[in-house]
């Protein structure tokens with residue numbers, strides 16, 4: 557679902573400007589990318605974090621450049637207790653107010669009443685539906701407040717991220733700017749930074765987790781498994797993505813999403829179609 561750019565935001569970017577910045581910063585350090593973005597976008601920039609280690613590294617780096625850096629997260633309502641604990645620790649450690657965005661309670665209520673609280677285990681379309689309602693729609697709403705967002709994506713996390721640029725136009729979100737300062741980092745480099753800089757991190761990593769999302773959809777991985785193998789582990793031949801960082805279309809969940817959100821336009825005018 558594509559977002560429209562927020563006309564009230566001050567920072568207007570052109571594809572030419574961002575293309576030039578992407579080329580100039582392709583080999584830059586994560587701190588240099590963050591410093592450029594903070595200087596360019598100011599309060600219209602935010603780090604979007606699910607409080608995995610990559611996000612914690614970015615918050616640490618950014619807070620050292622600008623102690624007033626804005627950070628937001630999506631509270632899906634199904635996060636592990638350890639993630640909520642970490643959010644509080646980050647707030648205290650850096651003295652920053654983490655901005656929390658929640659799913660639309662009416663839509664969640666309709667979804668779980670109709671399909672059950674653990675609908676995601678039953679089939680892929682219901683899982684994608686839940687991710688849309690609990691993650692993608694709140695993200696779209698959050699991004700309306702910003703001109704640029706920073707993510708902790710890395711190229712070696714999955715094939716869908718292998719071509720990631722550090723600076724890019726985000727056409728899924730109205731042409732705003734998306735920054736991935738850790739695009740060329742390895743998992744080892746992330747952990748080296750966490751340890752040498754004494755950055756707070758999620759306690760679940762000590763229990764075998766290598767990628768952390770919602771509690772019912774994440775489990776620890778075995779030695780040698782892909783780092784994202786613990787995400788939606790029951791699915792086969794499905795992308796290890798929720799739709800926040802790449803738009804996903806199946807042709808099925810979208811119709812149910814339209815029903816739940818009572819989007820008459822998407823239903824051709826009939827809310828009961």
Ligand code: SF4
Pocket residue numbers: 632634676683684686687688690691769770772773798
């Ligand atoms: Fe729902 Fe699981 Fe997606 Fe979280 S990760 S939004 S619980 S399907």
